[in-house]
Amino acid sequence: MEIKTKHLEYVYQKNSPFEKRALYNINITIPENSYTAIIGHTGSGKSTLLQHFNGLLQPTSGEIQIGDLVIGSEKKKKGLKSIRKKVGIVFQFPEHQLFEETVEKDICFGPMNFGLSEEEAKIRAKKALKQVGLNEEFLQKSPFDLSGGQMRRIAIAGVLAMKPEVLVLDEPTAGLDPRGRTEIMDMFYSLYKQHGISIVLVTHSMEDASKYADHIIVMHKGTVYKYGTPREIFDSPEELIKLGLDVPESIRFQLKLEEKIGAQIGKQPSISINELTDNILSYLKRGDIQ
């Protein structure tokens, strides 16, 4: 399913003393079965933008097209529920949304809201739990007896069990330990690769953005600053640094090294550790390092 915006604008608390324009002139396309990362400073409008992807927010002007449904600034739209089934959002700190007595019931909550029977939902719960790397023992536990990291996985499982076609993730690994982080990020990546799900990832980690995404959207002060492949985005690291954003560690290392030895190591910034290694090796092979 494709998501497309046209001159999308969103103003918080329009016509009040608190009026604040959060987004303007957003024109993006999130193609089917793609992995898009949205990066940008806090307050650049990332979270506001992604709430448009399943109709939680409606643009105050312009429009957004989600699959066949077009949502503009007109009054309350019908058919949003079917959209929410297709576009699942994992919000920041999703463990705050847990409420059921058992893990199983909580994971079943979403699917059952969308009309699945209890039996079907339970089958999905088991599967989703496995996907997030937890075993069936957890099904009958109370979500509130678990550790923060486990709660996070349960909450993510709750969204996965809805089997969305597009999965929107708002900093899904914030506050997790490094291992949990890679595990969860790899799991999302395999969903994209093997199940044909589109992923939209909002993140502060440039490593994640460059490693997993095939498109990156750079948001700045409420609008799209730049859009392109990781290669295109990180090709001019200085630009990102000027915006107050980070660049992948491999690029930072390369820049520092180039500065120290006063020579270019590779033809372009290394967006991964592998590329960095290759660049350094080929530089060494050229034999002009002391």
Add this chain to the structure above:
Amino acid sequence: MMEKMIFGRYIPVESVIHRMDPRAKLIIVFLFIFVVFLANNPMTYGLLGVFTFIALLLSNIKISFIIKGLRFLFWLILFTFLLHIFFTKEGELLVSWGFIKIYEGGLIQGIYISLRFFFLILFTSLLTLTTTPIEITDGLESLLNPLKKLKFPVHELALMLSIALRFIPTLMDETEKIMKAQQARGVDFSEGSLTTRAKAIIPLLIPLFINAFKRADELATAMEARGYRGGEGRTKYRLLKWDLRDTLALLILIALSVTLILLRN
């Protein structure tokens, strides 16, 4: 929905009312609750209306904004109005339609009580709209200070109040967040029968309560870690200052009450 509610919210603009001493504002609002009951004929209600309206104008907040923000309270007013119209049986019979009988007394009572309610709501909202929660509690603490001699826990009360007020916006934000998260999981808060809607509240309330308790715990720890030991010997960063305009405002209110007493039947 949440963002449009202005009940209990502070609006940071510059105005005479904003600059008043919170104690003066508290006293005036408190007295106003009684003053409202002085009015009992069109003349006195008119005067009250003019007074409230001028106070609103002075606050430098758009009146349309206030009215819009208080929209949900109008249902309450309408309810009391209808209650009076149908159940007060005084004066001439105006309408008789089956079992519905509307009397003149009921109509007048209904209008008066609704107006009273309306003025009270506007006036008390003016307090919270123009005074930060911190100012309100500081003012309250200072006004209640004499009660300390009677071993009344004034400081603790003020602290509780300020914490409660401080966390209203936080709770609102959180409500909205959880609401969105559950909506994304297919909950519909605005559609369906009354029972389905009531059921939809559960996934909202449980996380809200759990987070509130957690936060209370954390807040207590944080306060202790920063050496909080109760009100004893605690100095204030913000000092309250009673100005000429505060005395003046009080005098105006007294003048209003005297006029009302003279004009009422």
